[in-house]
Amino acid sequence: GAVVSQHPSWVICKSGTSVKIECRSLDFQATTMFWYRQFPKQSLMLMATSNEGSKATYEQGVEKDKFLINHASLTLSTLTVTSAHPEDSSFYICSANPASGGSYEQYFGPGTRLTVT
Amino acid sequence: QKEVEQDPGPLSVPEGAIVSLNCTYSNSAFQYFMWYRQYSRKGPELLMYTYSSGNKEDGRFTAQVDKSSKYISLFIRDSQPSDSATYLCAMSGGNTPLVFGKGTRLSVIA
Numbered sequence: 001g002a003v004v005s006q007h008p009s010w011v012i013c014k015s016g017t018s019v020k021i022e023c024r025s026l027d028f029q030a031t032t033m034f035w036y037r038q039f040p041k042q043s044l045m046l047m048a049t050s051n052e053g054s055k056a057t058y059e060q061g062v063e064k065d066k067f068l069i070n071h072a073s074l075t076l077s078t079l080t081v082t083s084a085h086p087e088d089s090s091f092y093i094c095s096a097n098p099a100s101g102g103s104y105e106q107y108f109g110p111g112t113r114l115t116v117t
Numbered sequence: 118q119k120e121v122e123q124d125p126g127p128l129s130v131p132e133g134a135i136v137s138l139n140c141t142y143s144n145s146a147f148q149y150f151m152w153y154r155q156y157s158r159k160g161p162e163l164l165m166y167t168y169s170s171g172n173k174e175d176g177r178f179t180a181q182v183d184k185s186s187k188y189i190s191l192f193i194r195d196s197q198p199s200d201s202a203t204y205l206c207a208m209s210g211g212n213t214p215l216v217f218g219k220g221t222r223l224s225v226i227a
Contacts (some may be wrong), residue, residue, distance in 0.1 A: 006160075034214060036175035041125075043205065043219040044161070093160050104149035106208035 004096050006109035013084055013116055021079045021112045023094030030096035031076035035067075038091045050077050050104060074099065084105055084116045120144050123206055123218025132227050136193040140206035140218045143187065146222050147208040147216075151192045155203045155220065163192065171181075196225045 003026040013019050023033055031052050036044040048069050050056040056069035066088075068080040077096075081088055091113050095106040123140045129134055149168055153161035164178040167173045167189075173180045179192040181194075189208075193200055203222045209217040 004160075041222075044217045046214055049214060091158070095160075102149070102209075102211050104151070104211060104213075104215060106167075106215055107163065108153075110160045111158070113158065 002098070002107040004094065004107050004109040006092075006094055006112050008112060009110060010113040011115070015085055015116055016083055018080055018082045019084055019114060021081075021092055021094075021114075023077045023079070023096065023109055024057045025075045025096040025098075025107070028096070030077075031074065031099045032097040033071055033077040034092045034097070035069060035077075035079050036095070038093060038111075044093065048081075053111070058092045060113065084114070086116045089116045090115055120216050121206065121208060121218045122222055126225060127187050127222040128187045129224045129226060130196055132196060132198060132225055134196050134225070136200070136223060136225075138152050138191040138204050138206075138221050138223070140189050140195075140208075141187055142189075142208060142216075144208075144210070144216075145184075145187070146210040148211050150180070150189050151207040151209075151215065152178075152180055153205040153207060153217075155205060157202075161205055196223075198225050198227045200225050 005024045032033045035047045047062045048056045048058045050069045050071035052071045058064045071077040093111040095108045121142045129152045139147040155161045170184045175196045181190045203220040205220040
């Protein structure tokens with residue numbers, strides 16, 4: 001149990017275009033989902049926390065107008081990178097927190113590798 | 118001082134060795150302590166989870182938490198090449214998001 005999927009697993013896009021990444025909890029309901037980015041050989045950096053049906057909470061330094069997060073249902077959150085630039089190239093990982101668990105209980109997706117050319 | 122400190126390694130050991138991975142932290146509010154394993158280009162996978170102080174064992178893996186010293190450890194016995202990965206410690210106060218260490222890259226050489 002506790003499986004989280006992400007789609008796509010990798011994407012290449014041109015500078016200036018937008019990219020949407022989906023995060024789904026497959027066998028549980030997630031009231032909270034988290035979005036992270038990870039640069040090579042670096043740890044996970046929390047970008048934002050999203051709660052179903054409400055606006056996401058962004059970490060300091062993360063542009064909310066550039067990284068649009070929508071948590072439309074208890075099993076789906078999306079991250080849209082708008083007007084992507086090469087510096088947005090990174091590994092984006094989501095995690096989901098079961099409705100019955102504390103915030104510490106997070107299950108991670110396999111990640112999405114974004115390359116902006 | 119960062120909230121969570123973890124030696125990034127890399128750590129290289131021969132197959133069969135006992136591996137010790139450690140993290141220190143500064144926030145005394147942390148109550149939940151996790152170890153994740155991350156293979157290259159994959160998402161983190163939860164290995165061990167401990168609440169408050171004490172030890173927890175699962176197969177070849179043992180997690181220890183010493184809250185008085187703000188120090189946590191993960192031991193891997195009889196290490197295998199398949200254990201080669203990055204190990205991330207993470208901790209939380211309970212209703213707060215996880216705070217991660219930088220991760221330690223481990224290589225187990227056959």
